[in-house]
Amino acid sequence: MKFIKNMSVTIKILLMVLIPMAGLLYFSISSVADSYQTAGAIQNIQVGIRASAMAGDNHLVSFQECAKAIAGVLQAEQGSGNS
Numbered sequence: 001m002k003f004i005k006n007m008s009v010t011i012k013i014l015l016m017v018l019i020p021m022a023g024l025l026y027f028s029i030s031s032v033a034d035s036y037q038t039a040g041a042i043q044n045i046q047v048g049i050r051a052s053a054m055a056g057d058n059h060l061v062s063f064q065e066c067a068k069a070i071a072g073v074l075q076a077e078q079g080s081g082n083s
Contacts, residue, residue: 045070
């Protein structure tokens with residue numbers, strides 16, 4: 001650990017600030033990427049539900065109920081620590 005003792009105080013402070021900031025940046029980008037992917041999946045599901053409703057599927061109760069069910073599944077998946 002001699003190299004740490006030989007560093008100036010300015011360099012030590014910069015390292016103490018920059019290393020946690022790099023970790024924060026990594027996890028922020030990861031979270032945004034996951035959110036973007038989830039939003040894309042939801043949009044694809046919505047398109048499928050609309051197409052199914054337009055095709056006259058009488059078993060589809062309502063678009064809103066399906067959207068709520070999908071949101072519940074996605075929230076449960078997110079809560080299970082899948083990331």
